[in-house]
Amino acid sequence: MSTWLRNNSAVTLAAVAAVLLLGGLVLAFTWVPNAPLEGFRQRIFYIHVPVALTAYACFGWAAWKALRLLWTRDQRYDLESYTAVHMGVIFGVLTLVTGSIWARTSWGVWWSWGERQLVLFLVLFLFYSAYFMLRYSVEPGPRRASMSAVYALFGVALIPVSFLAIRLAEGLIHPVVFDRDVGENLAGSQLLTFLVCLGGTIALAAALYVNELTGKRIDARLGELREALE
Amino acid sequence: MTYLADVGALARKDLLLELRSRDTLPAMLLFVVSTLVVFNFSLPADASPRAAYGLLWVAIVFTAILGLTRAFAAEREQRVLDGLVLAPCDRSAIWLGKGIAVLAFLALAEVVALPAFALFFQPVTWELVAGVALANVGLAAVGTLLAAMAAASRARELLLPLLFLPLVIPIVVGGVGASIADDPGRYLAFLVLYDVIFAILSWASFEYVVTE
Amino acid sequence: MIRARGLGRSFGATRVLRDLDLDVAERDFLLVTGPNGSGKSTLLGLCAGLLAPTAGELEVAVERGRIGYLAHEPLVYLELTALENLDLYGRLYRIPERRERSGMLLERFGLWEARHQRVAAYSRGMTQRLALCRALLHEPDLLLLDEPFAALDEAGAAVLDAELAELAGERTLVLATHEPERVAALATRRLALA
Numbered sequence: 001m002s003t004w005l006r007n008n009s010a011v012t013l014a015a016v017a018a019v020l021l022l023g024g025l026v027l028a029f030t031w032v033p034n035a036p037l038e039g040f041r042q043r044i045f046y047i048h049v050p051v052a053l054t055a056y057a058c059f060g061w062a063a064w065k066a067l068r069l070l071w072t073r074d075q076r077y078d079l080e081s082y083t084a085v086h087m088g089v090i091f092g093v094l095t096l097v098t099g100s101i102w103a104r105t106s107w108g109v110w111w112s113w114g115e116r117q118l119v120l121f122l123v124l125f126l127f128y129s130a131y132f133m134l135r136y137s138v139e140p141g142p143r144r145a146s147m148s149a150v151y152a153l154f155g156v157a158l159i160p161v162s163f164l165a166i167r168l169a170e171g172l173i174h175p176v177v178f179d180r181d182v183g184e185n186l187a188g189s190q191l192l193t194f195l196v197c198l199g200g201t202i203a204l205a206a207a208l209y210v211n212e213l214t215g216k217r218i219d220a221r222l223g224e225l226r227e228a229l230e
Numbered sequence: 231m232t233y234l235a236d237v238g239a240l241a242r243k244d245l246l247l248e249l250r251s252r253d254t255l256p257a258m259l260l261f262v263v264s265t266l267v268v269f270n271f272s273l274p275a276d277a278s279p280r281a282a283y284g285l286l287w288v289a290i291v292f293t294a295i296l297g298l299t300r301a302f303a304a305e306r307e308q309r310v311l312d313g314l315v316l317a318p319c320d321r322s323a324i325w326l327g328k329g330i331a332v333l334a335f336l337a338l339a340e341v342v343a344l345p346a347f348a349l350f351f352q353p354v355t356w357e358l359v360a361g362v363a364l365a366n367v368g369l370a371a372v373g374t375l376l377a378a379m380a381a382a383s384r385a386r387e388l389l390l391p392l393l394f395l396p397l398v399i400p401i402v403v404g405g406v407g408a409s410i411a412d413d414p415g416r417y418l419a420f421l422v423l424y425d426v427i428f429a430i431l432s433w434a435s436f437e438y439v440v441t442e
Numbered sequence: 443m444i445r446a447r448g449l450g451r452s453f454g455a456t457r458v459l460r461d462l463d464l465d466v467a468e469r470d471f472l473l474v475t476g477p478n479g480s481g482k483s484t485l486l487g488l489c490a491g492l493l494a495p496t497a498g499e500l501e502v503a504v505e506r507g508r509i510g511y512l513a514h515e516p517l518v519y520l521e522l523t524a525l526e527n528l529d530l531y532g533r534l535y536r537i538p539e540r541r542e543r544s545g546m547l548l549e550r551f552g553l554w555e556a557r558h559q560r561v562a563a564y565s566r567g568m569t570q571r572l573a574l575c576r577a578l579l580h581e582p583d584l585l586l587l588d589e590p591f592a593a594l595d596e597a598g599a600a601v602l603d604a605e606l607a608e609l610a611g612e613r614t615l616v617l618a619t620h621e622p623e624r625v626a627a628l629a630t631r632r633l634a635l636a
Contacts, residue, residue, distance in 0.1 A: 070438050073494070127396035134393065137385035139454045142442040142494040147379050150435040151393070154372075157431055158397060161424055165400035168420055172407055227457055232536065239533040243519070243526075250521045250560070304519055312492050313517035313576070317534035318507030442494035 010214065013207035020200030024050075027193040041105040048098040050198040051091050052117060054205045056159065058088030059124070063156040066149035078145035079220070081152055082135070083213045087205050089128050095121045113173070116166050123162050127155055236319040240327025245334065247304055254300040258293050258339040263346050265289040270350060282351035283358070283409040287402050289343065290336075290362070291369070294398075295391050297335050298373040301328060302381040311381070315440050325374055325436035333370040340366070357418065361408030364421035368401045371429040378439050400424050443468050443503050443584065443614050444489055450497030451484050458484045461498070464633065471610045471628050474618040476635030482618035483514060485635070486586045489616060502584070504614075507535055510582030512590055516573035520562040524553055524572050527561065528579060535580040547575040551601055566593040574602065585609065587617045591624060599624075 005012060028046035035042035062084035069077035099118045100110050113119060131151055138144040248254055269285045305311040314324050340362055348354045373394060380390040401424060407417030444466035451459040459481040466472050474482050487493040489502055490511045502509075511517075518527045525544060532540025548554045551571040561569060570593045577585065591599055603624070609615060610628040617625060622632075 070435075075496075123396055123399055130389075130392040130396060133385070133389060134379065134383065137383040137389055139384075141453060141496065143382060146438040146442065147382065150375075150438050151379070153435065154397065154428075154431060157427055158400075161400050161427060164420065164423075165403040168407055168417060169403045172403075172411055223455070227452075227460075230457075236534060239530055243522070243530050246526070247519065247521050304521065308517060308520060309513070309515040310517050310519055312511075312513065312515075313531070314534070315492065316490060316506065316509065316511055317531070318505070318536065319534050442492070 010207055010210040013203050013210060017200055017203035017207050020196055020203055022200075024193060024197035024200045027189075027196060032189050032193050041102070044098055044102045044105070046193055046197045048095065048102055050194070050201040051098060052095040052121065053198060054201040055088050055091035055095055055121070055124075057202060058084050058091060058205055058209075059128070059152075059155055059159065062088060062152045066152040069145060069149045070153075073142075075142060075145055078148065079216055080213060081149060083209055083216065085128055085131055085152060085155075086212065087209050089125065089132075090208070091201070091205060092121050092125050092128070096125065114170065116163065116170075119166050120159070120163050123166075124155070124159065127158060131155070233320055233323055236323040237326045237330070240314075240324060241330040244328055244331035248331070248335070254297055255335050255338060257300075258297045258335060259342050261296050262289050262293040262339050262343040265292065266343065266346055266350055279352055280410045282347075284406050286343075286347050286351075286409070287365075287405045290340065290365070290405070291395070291398055291402060293339050293343070294332075294336055294369045294373055295394055297332060297339070298377045298394070299380075299387050299390055301332055301374060301377040306381045306386075311378075311440060321437040321440055322433050324440065325378070325433060328377075329370045329374040329432075332374055333366055336366050336370060337363075355409070357414035358409045360418055361405045361414070361421060364408075364418060364425060365401045365405045367425045368421065368428055369398060371425065371432045372397050375432040375436055375439060378436065382439075397428075443470070444472075444616070445501040445503075446498065448498030449488065449495055449500050451481070451488060451493060452496045459488075459635075466614060466616065466631065468614055469611055470614055470630050471625075472616045472631045472633060473622055473625060473629035474616060474633045474635065475620060475622045476618075477620065480635035482620075482635060483588050486511070486513075486588050486616065486618055489584075490586055504584045507580065508583040510577040510580065510585045512573055512577040512585075512587045514588055516561075516569045516576070518561050518569070518572055518576060521560055523558050523560055524548060524564075524575075525557045527572065528575060531576055531579055537580050540579075543579060544575070547578060550605075551575055552597065567595050567598055570594055571598050571601075574605075578605070582613065584614045585616070587615070589619055590617065591619060591621060 024046065028043050032043070032046075034040055062081045065077045065081035065084060068074070069081060096118065099115065099121070103112050103115060103118070104110050111118070131148065134151060135144060135148055138147060266286075266289055269282070269289070273281060273285070302311065305314070315321060344354050344359070344362070376390060376393045376397070379393065380386050383389050401421065404417045404421035404424060408414040408421070411417055444464060446462055446464035449459060449462040449464065450457065462485070474485060476482055484493065488495060488500055490509055491502065491506060522530070525548070528544035528548070529540060532544060537543055545554070548557050551574060553568060553571055553575070556564065556568065561572060564572065570590075574590065577587070590602060594602060606615070606625060606628060619625070622629075
């Protein structure tokens with residue numbers, strides 16, 4: 001049973017993700033009551049926040065793999081760390097997009113510097129885009145793996161420091177912070193819906209992660225075999 | 231204490247190299263003053279006087295980038311970095327020695343930039359100077375590590391700003407806050423936090439950037 | 443002292459070394475030959491610890507500070523003088539009497555008069571000789587030399603010959619060259635890379 005699970009993990013995760021996401025979306029748009037302040041529009045919260053949290057999880061996972069690489073010098077972790085960063089960036093872009101849509105439906109603007117999460121994700125997007133620039137401009141090998149790993153670790157250190165900076169910056173630059181139903185008082189049905197959606201996004205990220213990692217591993221193995229035949 | 235002796239030897243070497251070639255520091259001085267002059271033409275007439283402080287910090291960050299692009303130039307040309315890495319000293323000593331030199335150049339550039347700023351735009355407060363001093367540590371710490379990374383890549387001069395800018399956004403916030411906020415102490419404390427976190431991180435991870 | 447099993451090293455998609463087995467005992471003199479691009483420099487870089495293997499394993503039972511490495515590049519600062527370069531390396535390698543040792547080596551390789559000149563003003567031959575001084579400065583147990591005779595004139599080559607004759611049998615040497623006749627007599631092992 002467990003071998004089957006291991007061999008088909010991507011498919012299983014994708015199935016789980018589909019179920020949870022579909023279920024979660026249905027719940028978010030039909031079952032959950034309207035939010036007091038914003039009304040119907042607030043429901044995008046159930047997509048936006050899980051996606052954001054999943055992005056953080058991906059970056060955290062990437063940093064963990066990076067640490068393992070530096071600790072053991074086992075090159076296997078390089079691909080895992082890189083794929084996790086890739087997933088993190090995908091979900092980061094989704095966070096920016098859903099956040100922008102939310103801002104548009106709530107306040108009529110596509111962007112607001114007062115939105116802390118949005119600004120943080122913009123900074124992180126820049127940071128992790130530079131990660132890819134770094135990888136493209138260094139030859140593949142142990143050196144590139146080490147440098148990428150160090151950079152990924154800097155990334156997770158940057159997350160809380162940036163967040164703090166953004167909060168401090170509000171005092172200087174953009175004092176207008178819009179009012180919003182943030183999930184401080186998630187009760188009953190709201191909490192359940194949120195958790196279902198969160199489970200769905202994490203499962204989706206995991207499915208994509210396993211899928212991409214397997215694909216890249218196969219590519220690498222193919223390359224090795226080709227060379228061995230030369 | 232041989233660690234500190236190593237750091238001293240390496241920092242001395244960097245300062246000596248700059249004294250001989252005299253290319254980085256004059257460029258940084260000229261660059262920062264030129265940038266300030268450009269700012270005069272880019273600020274509209276009705277801009278808040280406090281906007282100038284924001285631009286000062288932009289100038290400082292980009293001057294730092296200019297200096298950092300040259301930081302490992304001598305090592306890169308002759309692959310001397312390999313020679314240093316092979317030595318039995320701790321690799322982080324290379325980071326610290328180079329970082330001290332970068333810090334010195336940055337400070338010298340600011341010794342010119344801050345009076346120029348006070349002359350052209352706005353007065354310079356003690357909090358601003360403290361902010362600059364603290365920011366220098368962060369800029370040098372992170373910058374030296376990233377410069378070593380960029381030196382190992384193909385795209386060198388292009389790569390360093392891309393890696394550097396997102397990481398120093400918090401420094402800019404801290405610095406600007408120290409310059410214009412009502413309670414600059416908060417921002418200065420934040421700069422200390424940044425410096426501690428990223429200096430330790432850079433110190434510990436430099437080894438992995440220069441070895442395989 | 444050096445033990446390799448299935449050692450391989452690739453640079454991106456290019457495989458430079460593959461499936462190499464090697465045993466070098468203490469006080470051996472390994473002569474590495476092969477055409478350009480066969481991986482001689484890569485092998486020395488691996489032994490020095492500057493490169494990590496991408497396949498197989500490599501064990502070098504010498505600590506970092508006891509390895510002397512002469513690379514293709516001289517690994518010296520162009521804007522410093524010969525003496526300043528050796529002083530820096532002397533400090534980093536914790537050589538007890540670095541002044542004396544530097545002076546002795548500079549004299550032996552005929553650089554004493556030029557010791558206060560910036561390396562940028564040196565000829566290629568002089569730079570190579572300085573690089574040799576740097577590699578020998580700390581009396582390493584393992585000496586890795588990548589084409590040491592390149593760029594040396596007859597006088598310099600003669601000094602190096604004498605130096606190698608002295609060191610062979612005392613220290614472990616690995617020398618890569620595509621003119622092996624010069625040192626063939628001293629070699630105790632040979633490795634030909636394709």
